Amino acid sequence: MTAQTQLQPARPRLLEHDGSADPAAITDARDKVLRDDPQVLSELARRYRPRTVNHWLAAAAAGLWAFDVFVVLAVPDTSSFVVKGQTPVAIVATLITAVLGVIWAASASPASALGARASHWLGTWAPWWVALALFFLNWELATAKAGALRPPYFPPPGQLLTEAWNDRVLLLQSIGNSIILLVIGFTVGAITGLATGLWMGWSKRAGYWLNPIVKYIGPVPTLAWIPIVFIAFKNSSAAAIFLVALTVWFPITVLTNAGIRSVPKSYFDVCQTLGASGRFLIFKVSLPAALPSIFTGLFMALPTAFVTLTIAETLGVNSGLGWYINWKKGWSAYPAMYAAIAVMVVLCGSLLSLLLSIRTHVLAWQKDLTRW
Numbered sequence: 001m002t003a004q005t006q007l008q009p010a011r012p013r014l015l016e017h018d019g020s021a022d023p024a025a026i027t028d029a030r031d032k033v034l035r036d037d038p039q040v041l042s043e044l045a046r047r048y049r050p051r052t053v054n055h056w057l058a059a060a061a062a063g064l065w066a067f068d069v070f071v072v073l074a075v076p077d078t079s080s081f082v083v084k085g086q087t088p089v090a091i092v093a094t095l096i097t098a099v100l101g102v103i104w105a106a107s108a109s110p111a112s113a114l115g116a117r118a119s120h121w122l123g124t125w126a127p128w129w130v131a132l133a134l135f136f137l138n139w140e141l142a143t144a145k146a147g148a149l150r151p152p153y154f155p156p157p158g159q160l161l162t163e164a165w166n167d168r169v170l171l172l173q174s175i176g177n178s179i180i181l182l183v184i185g186f187t188v189g190a191i192t193g194l195a196t197g198l199w200m201g202w203s204k205r206a207g208y209w210l211n212p213i214v215k216y217i218g219p220v221p222t223l224a225w226i227p228i229v230f231i232a233f234k235n236s237s238a239a240a241i242f243l244v245a246l247t248v249w250f251p252i253t254v255l256t257n258a259g260i261r262s263v264p265k266s267y268f269d270v271c272q273t274l275g276a277s278g279r280f281l282i283f284k285v286s287l288p289a290a291l292p293s294i295f296t297g298l299f300m301a302l303p304t305a306f307v308t309l310t311i312a313e314t315l316g317v318n319s320g321l322g323w324y325i326n327w328k329k330g331w332s333a334y335p336a337m338y339a340a341i342a343v344m345v346v347l348c349g350s351l352l353s354l355l356l357s358i359r360t361h362v363l364a365w366q367k368d369l370t371r372w
Helices: 010-014 023-036 038-048 055-074 087-106 113-145 157-166 168-202 204-217 222-232 236-261 265-273 278-315 321-330 334-362
Strands: none
Touching (some): 157 334, 204 236, 222 236, 265 278, 278 334
16 A cells, blocks of 8 residues: 555545445444534535425415405405406315315325425425415405406406406417417527537637627517518518527527537547547537536527517417417407416416426436526
């Protein structure tokens, strides 16, 4: 044994298990290290302690939603407020109360897998359910019950649900058309941006010619392109897809290029020493290392794609949620307009959550290194 080996610190070796040592001795050594360093122990407990339900907070959430049902059904509406259909909000609030009650009951046995999941879910989202119950309660009291906020600009929540249900066929068609345009435009823009950014990051000549185009054309606002695009494209749907793709292309191109260029040169040197081909360096080294930047570009592109799609539908496309909102506004049908806006909020948030889930799965190796 050399002097250098003797001088190596003992703590890292205690935490490694090469299969030759006694597992019980390894466990005891780890416990000793944690006892000697309470700061490490507290940090591990803070990061990995599972969320558990606060039963008082969960009871408050279920009780507030039940109280919302009582207010909607028992408190009379003000005579100066014309309300159409308050029953839907009472039904929805009743269902939420029942679901919260069932999950709360399931969390009473945390030893089971279902109880642990219910406890974790309530521990995470119970404050939000309390806040939402208070929000809808104040909304109901300020509109239908007290009349402080009056129609047509401030309808009660029940009227929004009623209008959405009565106009469900056209609303569902608008949602479907918006999703189709968004998915096609986002996919085209993402693929084009990924290819452009990869080309710019990998080739100095491509970067030389494409950098000025990206810098000067990419940041131009969508509204500036609308007159040209709707003249160039005879089909308004194709024009909307092009606008969405152009909006998505810019951030993905910039961040893919930045991700490719930030890959350490040593990665390529090692792979080339082992005989790796250029194809291997691109698809097995550059792209995987640039994935965090690429996902950041996707997150930046999705909300701007929604904005662009809404503008395009408002000005030229005779379908979709943007068109539906503008059409209802023209007829002063504000409850239906607000319902469509709420649907758009839920749709955008759901797509962002889906993208975050994909990112978490793909970049599992990056857990705890970055926080979004």
